[in-house]
Amino acid sequence: MTRPPRRARAVDVAAHAGVSVATVSFVVNGKAEGRVSPATRLRVLDAIAALGYVTDASARALATGRRRQVALLAHDMTNPFTAQVAAGAAAGIAEATEGTGHLLLLLGSDETGPDVEPVGAATVDGVLINYPGTLPAGRPDLPVVHLDDPAAGGHQVSMDVEVGARELARHLAGLGHRRVLYLGTPRPWSTFAQRRDAFAAELAAVAPGAVVLDDRCDIDLAAGVQLAGEHAQRWLADGVTAVVAATDLQAIGVLAGLAAAGVQVPGRLSVAAFDDIPFAAVSAPPLTTVALPARELGRRGAVLLAGVIAGDRTEPGDPVVLPARLVVRDSTGPAC
Amino acid sequence: MTRPPRRARAVDVAAHAGVSVATVSFVVNGKAEGRVSPATRLRVLDAIAALGYVTDASARALATGRRRQVALLAHDMTNPFTAQVAAGAAAGIAEATEGTGHLLLLLGSDETGPDVEPVGAATVDGVLINYPGTLPAGRPDLPVVHLDDPAAGGHQVSMDVEVGARELARHLAGLGHRRVLYLGTPRPWSTFAQRRDAFAAELAAVAPGAVVLDDRCDIDLAAGVQLAGEHAQRWLADGVTAVVAATDLQAIGVLAGLAAAGVQVPGRLSVAAFDDIPFAAVSAPPLTTVALPARELGRRGAVLLAGVIAGDRTEPGDPVVLPARLVVRDSTGPAC
DNA sequence: CTGTTAGCGCATTCAG
DNA sequence: CTGAATGCGCTAACAG
Numbered sequence: 001m002t003r004p005p006r007r008a009r010a011v012d013v014a015a016h017a018g019v020s021v022a023t024v025s026f027v028v029n030g031k032a033e034g035r036v037s038p039a040t041r042l043r044v045l046d047a048i049a050a051l052g053y054v055t056d057a058s059a060r061a062l063a064t065g066r067r068r069q070v071a072l073l074a075h076d077m078t079n080p081f082t083a084q085v086a087a088g089a090a091a092g093i094a095e096a097t098e099g100t101g102h103l104l105l106l107l108g109s110d111e112t113g114p115d116v117e118p119v120g121a122a123t124v125d126g127v128l129i130n131y132p133g134t135l136p137a138g139r140p141d142l143p144v145v146h147l148d149d150p151a152a153g154g155h156q157v158s159m160d161v162e163v164g165a166r167e168l169a170r171h172l173a174g175l176g177h178r179r180v181l182y183l184g185t186p187r188p189w190s191t192f193a194q195r196r197d198a199f200a201a202e203l204a205a206v207a208p209g210a211v212v213l214d215d216r217c218d219i220d221l222a223a224g225v226q227l228a229g230e231h232a233q234r235w236l237a238d239g240v241t242a243v244v245a246a247t248d249l250q251a252i253g254v255l256a257g258l259a260a261a262g263v264q265v266p267g268r269l270s271v272a273a274f275d276d277i278p279f280a281a282v283s284a285p286p287l288t289t290v291a292l293p294a295r296e297l298g299r300r301g302a303v304l305l306a307g308v309i310a311g312d313r314t315e316p317g318d319p320v321v322l323p324a325r326l327v328v329r330d331s332t333g334p335a336c
Numbered sequence: 337m338t339r340p341p342r343r344a345r346a347v348d349v350a351a352h353a354g355v356s357v358a359t360v361s362f363v364v365n366g367k368a369e370g371r372v373s374p375a376t377r378l379r380v381l382d383a384i385a386a387l388g389y390v391t392d393a394s395a396r397a398l399a400t401g402r403r404r405q406v407a408l409l410a411h412d413m414t415n416p417f418t419a420q421v422a423a424g425a426a427a428g429i430a431e432a433t434e435g436t437g438h439l440l441l442l443l444g445s446d447e448t449g450p451d452v453e454p455v456g457a458a459t460v461d462g463v464l465i466n467y468p469g470t471l472p473a474g475r476p477d478l479p480v481v482h483l484d485d486p487a488a489g490g491h492q493v494s495m496d497v498e499v500g501a502r503e504l505a506r507h508l509a510g511l512g513h514r515r516v517l518y519l520g521t522p523r524p525w526s527t528f529a530q531r532r533d534a535f536a537a538e539l540a541a542v543a544p545g546a547v548v549l550d551d552r553c554d555i556d557l558a559a560g561v562q563l564a565g566e567h568a569q570r571w572l573a574d575g576v577t578a579v580v581a582a583t584d585l586q587a588i589g590v591l592a593g594l595a596a597a598g599v600q601v602p603g604r605l606s607v608a609a610f611d612d613i614p615f616a617a618v619s620a621p622p623l624t625t626v627a628l629p630a631r632e633l634g635r636r637g638a639v640l641l642a643g644v645i646a647g648d649r650t651e652p653g654d655p656v657v658l659p660a661r662l663v664v665r666d667s668t669g670p671a672c
Numbered sequence: 673c674t675g676t677t678a679g680c681g682c683a684t685t686c687a688g
Numbered sequence: 689c690t691g692a693a694t695g696c697g698c699t700a701a702c703a704g
Contacts, residue, residue, distance in 0.1 A: 007458070014691095019690075020691040021692095022690075022691060026684095026690095035690080054453075054457050056398075056680090057457040057458060057459045058459075059681035061682095062394045062683095062697065063681075064683065078614075080414070080419070083413050084413075086413050094451065105426060106438070115430065120390040121393040122343070123393040222614075253618060256617075278556075281557070281592075283618075283619075283620070358676080359675080364698095365699080376674080392696090392698070395680090395698040398682090398698075399698045400700095
């Protein structure tokens, strides 16, 4: 009963079971059917249990060419939307690979973008791009799924952002808003362009003569707070009755800034946004927002990616589009 | 100029540069100094650039025994505190390994705990445990760093939770609170026990006769909202003047629930908590809370882990303890 | 200073 | 139904 000095290898298992490594490999990989007798299989299984054998991932990867890992490229895990995408992706890859696949997190700052070196180094079988840096050249055939990037080619899963944006426009128009400030982001990502454009187009359509003013700030709480603090009076002076932010994070910041400035919401100003992160339901007042299924986005993306990796589908096919819908809460009311 | 049919390998680079693979390996791994002439080195570098060569991570891992990856075990990436720990860990490992190390995310649900199979499969060189499942046996020597788990043995980085808790107790006592509800969590993690116990102890010390009532709910917004909605009147009837939650998430939920129930904060009830997630600054009212440096926790943990992996320190040594301090905002006021 | 070579641990083809 | 042999791409002794 001397314990093996280090991790057991397939040879050890083979010896313990009195078989060859090939046999061990077959049973480990579920390819025993028709190749290994049930009795032998059990002996091997016993040996595996006895020795605590676990297949070495690197060696298997080298031999098979499959890494059993995918990467998620994102900028800011601290953004609740991104965090939910990540959680969904982790769940999706586990689900699609029956627990044998894992998530490598590749985060980047704004300037650098995610570090994609491990992608080039073939650490992963595929990539989920929430928001891109540029992928390393030299891996043109690498399976990639774009998340929430309607302008991307190839495999992608996105959301009915336009439908939601239009719904929001009609909601505000119906409340009499004719002059709204749209708070965009400095990022040139297609999803944000789509949010603004669909909103503005629908507003123009249902409320002819309505005007959309533009401003922008970073996607974080503090930026929203600061912006509202500085500009609230000007907005009111300009006759703005509603502000629509590209993300809940900005809107929640704005709400706080407005509260600090003594501006009533929705009395003086209505506020709405996109995402429906959990905090949107508990802000003061609770935020009217276009609910975007972040977690499902990640999950479906992972499942799709797993399919592409497995070779189920090579053609990009129809982009998966998840539903988005407006959630009306208390931050929007009649224009004053 | 025919492009190689697939990823270039070291042999290809060697051929292209007219050297041997060993030479290629040396320059790739920065061990050229004193072994490879500068001229040869440049030829190799050119060949690498020309062929777009990137070292295969699996092969290198197999040969060196180092995976250049560490895992972060956590339960809920959706919790802003955890997300910040993850972001910090990603930054820390990049920093400590000069960009060559990466973060494998191992998430689990409440029932299952994180899936630690890849740890057993030696996918990683070490593990950052934010909150444990049980690690696979059979890897007794695996470098591990515990985060925010004061009861854990071995390497760990934690925070001055007790100091913060005491500060909070004195703050509330000073405001005249003598009957406070402590809102704990169902999780038996040591950090939560520490928060409560230190708070209760200090309160008893500075305000003899003060009483701490206990309740608990899950660590999420909705649980806090619901609990407050259901129990607010009872709390008031019991003479409770302050509620202290183990986490901001719970407290922010409570704040929303209280607002919905028409209970003034801090007029009727003061509310405080631990963590200081970014949302704590924008809740209504802004939340008094013990600021815990989540990002730094992750970062320092990663740096420490990298050190342990590199063999810098094998002895657990002094646990790293990060400072925590009370941030007083508007959710606490004089007991009524 | 540079090249040869033997593993690293596993998957898999091909004999038996 | 089972075992021996080959190669995955790289690193690091060791020779030269």
